[in-house]
Amino acid sequence: MKYSIITVFFLVIISSCNKPESKSNLHITGNVKGLKKGTLYIQKIVDTSLVAIDTIEINGDSHFTSDLFIKSPEMYYLFLDRGVTNSLDNNLSFFAEAGTIDIQTSLDYFNSDTKITGSKNQDKYDEFKKITSRFNDENLSLTELKFNAYKNKNFRKVDSIEAKQNLNLKRRYLFTTNFALNNKDYEIAPYVALTEISNINLKYLDTIQKSMTPKIAQSLYGKKLIQFYKERKKQE
Known part of the structure; x- marks a missing residue:
């Protein structure tokens, strides 16, 4: 009986490890005009904390893309790490949903000079x-x-x-x-x-x-x- 329980336990682990990852259903494109170098994080709230679900390195080209899987429409956050300060202007929110979403903003007015298309919400x-x-x-x-x-x-x-x-x-x-x-x-x-x-x-x-x-x-x-x-x- 003990052996059977252990066997089932390991079979569950193996099964979960071999389970294929969900295919992406959310394609995010965007441009941070004026950004030459920095890091973008796509975040969402888990429990009560912001958690990064994708990291995008910007080096020369200010355009970016991200492919994610989203179960239900949810408020996401695009955070810009300028490497200097973490002001409130470094984080912009967008209502993510399955499909293609485009985010256009700028380095100088990251949070205010924003145009987001592709999401009905x-x-x-x-x-x-x-x-x-x-x-x-x-x-x-x-x-x-x-x-x-x-x-x-x-x-x-x-x-x-x-x-x-x-x-x-x-x-x-x-x-x-x-x-x-x-x-x-x-x-x-x-x-x-x-x-x-x-x-x-x-x-x-x-x-x-x-x-x-x-x-x-x-x-x-x-x-x-x-x-x-x-x-x-x-x-x-």
Whole structure:
């Protein structure tokens, strides 16, 4: 009996070692204009950490390619190691999905001067960020006004500004909720629910997770949203 268990154990190891690697279904092309030498890393979040899934050395030619296998549409990150500093401008996000995705950016404005094509979820995400940037800009302006009001000890004005900030936040949450519901057949829907409004009233998360199509519900972020909803429901 002991011998049989050991034999089965080694057969499992051998089988897993001989198992062929999954074929790539994601082809990434791109160009970092102005980059002559450096290292690019394609990363994704595993548990709570960014993990490199491909490394690309740039030496003279700023164009790059990568072939990967992706099980479900997921947010990936292109990190540029300049060999000098690891600023926030060295990392750009893109919503990866099976197919061909092209990333065009530049060395000087790596994170901001970016055009990404080939991903439907990325197109939707770009639309989302364009609107939410307005909420961000308004909040920054209000924060500056509130700081000056505190400085001048005008606490009545501080209260007024905070009320405007709360209204701005509610508007942002409402927009995000509607965005998720209107894009229920895209993986971006559960993604924004998880990353942008995870602390919203539970009934809204329930509405979003119930609205997802069966395909999206079985996606990476769809499953995460359903699990997150169940965990929050237990706590409330």
